[in-house]
Amino acid sequence: MGALSDVFLAIDAGTGSARALAFDIEGRLVTQAAREWTHVAVPGHPGGTVFDTDGGWTAIAGAVSEVVARLGERRVAAVAASSMREGFVLSDAEGRELWACPNTDGRARAEAEELVAEGVADEVYRTAGDWVSITAPARLRWIARHQPDVLAAARHFGMLSDWVTTRLTGAFVTEPTSGSSSALFDLRARDWSDELAGLVGIDRRILPPVVECGQVVGAVTAEASAATGLPAGTPV
Template structure:
């Protein structure tokens, strides 16, 4: 039997997950981690390469032991990671500096870029699908101002998924789906964007050689084998950005396929043509791990975090399960409660209103924990539906169904709400580790088990029967969506006037 090991370097934890040749999870070990802020620099969030590699290596050793397999049976290893986070290496490959995806130190640099050249951001977005909000350019300019000695020594930039490959094999490579989130490479041909490098004053060779997901890049070194418990010489295969490669694990492999990934943030993603553009700079467009495709992405902020906040602050000691069970008895529409948290995706100027709950009743039955919990679940679906409508309008295609994955998808009730609000059938994945499964699919493809990532995704995805929308609720939820949109616009005027504080705003917004 052949097995595949996937490393997943996420925002809040690192994991090692082992799958068998049929895509079944055999063992998983995770380690929570946090990214320290440098007290000198507000908004900074550093990534500790040595400590976090130690965590990942230990996870691999323990996963192999937990699976009870011979490391020689692991046919290939790959990696996925949070996007936007990157590592700078010197000419020997040694790490110089690294940041996590949530790093937001470059606020002044974004403002300065916009002031110096108002047209630059749109030009870079047209080329790369990325705005200044999450891109690498402002952070690199920050380094130029505050840590020039680091930038002077930088020879290569890798994303965390490729940093893992370097730690495993010594190979310095770039993979488009993750590197694309820096805004430094083009969406279509994946070549460096000259205008971005001109702003930094660094050579385009900062980007290592580009390889496709599913490509063997090297072999596990003796040093990495001693750390991870893997067999020396095990093939090391390029993986990809967590969102893009995660959809492989869901079987989202054709143009127009659609998924909602419900975690701390909710991501609404649709496979689109690689040459699709968005003149309004509303959506994020990322290179895909699949050839010829990109992924249009909209992000709902803090959706899962809001549910945890409500449970801990107002749930009166009840669990999620208990709160949801009580909320099932609240009628659709949740007595008109309007939650104000995440806005729809506005990538060009990304600001969210102050967290609020509007239109509460003094009747405790209509504004108690159960009613608010249902309102929050419905609001997550309302924002997701609005984001998806933007993607569908841009692509000119509405899918036949939505695949729902992540922690929120464990709830059949929430799944039904998403179907009712969007008006589309919703299918849940039976796979809890879809992101790691996508990376394992890359390892399996690279070592010859499949002819393509798409073939691997179709073979390994495991979906439940669809939950169909209730057409009788469509008018109610359309009206609810319109009221939320109007209320959100009014709340944004308070933020702009300085009366309330934004829940989150992108650097420079």
């Protein structure tokens, strides 16, 4: 018998679960595993929910480890991440997560209404093609108002799939399908909008470089390898 073909691993940080799926070169599903998760409510802020980055990574690592164990001698040729839209993570200069939310987080309703009243929401829609009800502009204003120390310490902004990539490689990047769900993107330019960043009041420098889908941005680190079972050096 010939050698088993390589597989390509997709990691999905979904609303209700973390999933790992291995596909062959023809796009056929070889095996998959999942870990369900829930998002804790924010006391004192109706509708608010938090994304648990430590628990989330444990769930992702568990699902990936299960898939890797099932693959046996089959090699994982590359890894890519996807996620629920709108959820994002703020990290400090050392890469430690400071604040994270899933797409279910609704604590910034008042801030969203303010952005509508000020006309900022109209500009967000014209440029980014999205509303402000559960996207980053309102949530960032909420953080500035309720947790200003967090925003002051933030040096990296990333959507949840970007965070998975960072956990795997240490790299801070985004790609248009993910980054655009922030409502801070210029859809025509396929890049962050300096104008929207200014209107929302955030430092443009915390927004990561934009790469195209399929571009290799790094490799699985030794630390991520120990957690997931993926060989260190696997392209991501």
